[in-house]
Amino acid sequence: MSSAKPFIFVCGADDFLVNRAGKTRFGELAREVEDEFSREMLSGFASNVAEVEAAVGRFRESVQTVSMFGGRRLVWLKDVNFLADTPTGRAESTLKVVEDLQELLAKVNPAEVLVLITAAPIDRRRAFYKWCEKTADFVFTGGAGTDKNADALAGVVMAEARVLGVTFSEGALRLLLARVGPNTRxxxxETHKLATALDEGAAVIEEPLVDELTPNVAEGDFFEAAEAFFSGDLKWTLAALHRHFFGGGDARPVISSLQNRNRLLLQVRALVDAGDLRPGPRGFSKADLDRAAETYGRHFAGATEKSAYNLFTQHPFYLGKLADAKKLPGMRRLIDNQMELVNAFEEIIRRPAEQEDVLREMTVRCLGA
Structure with a gap:
């Protein structure tokens, strides 16, 4: 598995994907270097120029060390972050150290030492990156901007699913991305969990399975309070708030989560009352949502990113679950909720030491009637 190139360079936008690819490659190379004392892993993580210099210094010393038993050595410089477009990465001193690193790598003899470097994120405009593309056994993994690009994240999920011998329906994939957010790991x-949960012989993961097994972690740990609040269950909501604050939570993210959902429900309520949307057992019809978007989408001109301000950026299945016809509050209740949330935010500014009390009082006013 050794490379004819002087070293191996694995990079990308997502540190988890890059590290996973590096770990796989290191395992393959380790089979060629049986002596565990001849294998070394070094951290390339650096938060300032001094740490960059120290990391490259350790790497230089390791690469130039002769094996105790005369065989080849294996050195993995992992978690390199100083090749990114950051203040540390742009510093003149860092760029000089990177030039020294390039000079060192150009002289590596793979017959004596196998070198693996993993770096994320990385600035692809830099000369060092382009030199590695031409010189190294080079791998770019995960796609550009995986941490922000939904298409790239979808590609990661589908690639993992193929390895597991399964696939996602289009709706299930969108719902998974909506539930989890930009967290590659x-x-x-979740893809492994869903694949394992499929019935024997089944190979397609559908929306209901994602809805049943994948929590809505994209909204954070305060999701339970929002779920309880909009179910109308006063006792559950108060208990969820207590758990949130007992764990040292803050009121602001809870209020933000409640406001985001309330905004969506206001829009849904208006469209349901107008007859443009009809809740069904599998959420809202995509055709209905598309027709409504054609009619009202002009009011959201330029708003293409997923947002609670624009229900047309949301997944129809998610909207349908959010706005269960049996639990969808009336327009007056939703407007009152929004005013209560604004008042609660102002109140915690006045009573910062009583945040749980403020939200408990607000909840009782909204749900206790």
């Missing part, structure tokens, strides 16, 4: 873990 968790997306992969």
């Amino acid at each position: 968790l997306l992969i873990e």
Whole structure:
């Protein structure tokens, strides 16, 4: 598995994907270097120029060390972050150290030492990156901007699913991305969980399975309070708030989560009352939502990113679950909720030491009637 190139360079936008690819490659190379004392892993993580210099210094010393038993050595410089477009990465001193690193790598003899470098994120405009593309056994993994690009994240999920011998329906994939958000590690873990949960012989993960097994972690740990509040269950909501504050939570993210959902429900309520949307057992019809978007989408001109301000950026299945016809509050209740949330935010500014009390009082006013 050794490379004819002087070293191996694995990079990308997502540190989890890059580290996973590096770990796989290191395992393959380790089979060629049986002596565990001849294998070394070094951290390339640096938060300032001094740490960059120290990391490259350790790497230089390791690469130039002769094996105790005369065989080849294996050195992995992992978690390199000083090749990114950051203040540390742009510093003149860092760029000089990177030039020294390039000079060192150009002289590596793979017959004596196998070198693996993993770096994320990385500035692809830099000369060092382009030099590595031409010189190294080079791998770019995860796609550009994986941490922000939904298409790239979808590609990661589908690639993982193929490895597991399954696939996602289009709706299930969108719902998974909506539930988990831009967390590559968790997306992969959820893909494994969903694949394992499929019935024997089944190969397609559908929306209901994602809805049943994947929590809505994209909204954070305060999701339970929002779920309880909009179910109308006063006792559950108060208990969820207590758990949130007992764990040292703050009121602001809870209020933000409640406001985001309330905004969506206001829009849904208006469209349901107008007859433009009809809740069904599998959420809202995509055709209905598309027709409504054609009619009202002009009011959201330029708003293409997923947002609670624009229900047309949301997944129809998610909207339908959010706005269960049996639990969808009336317009007056939703407007009152919004005013109560604004008042609660102002109140916690006045009573910062009583945040739980403020939200409990607000909840009782909204749900206790």
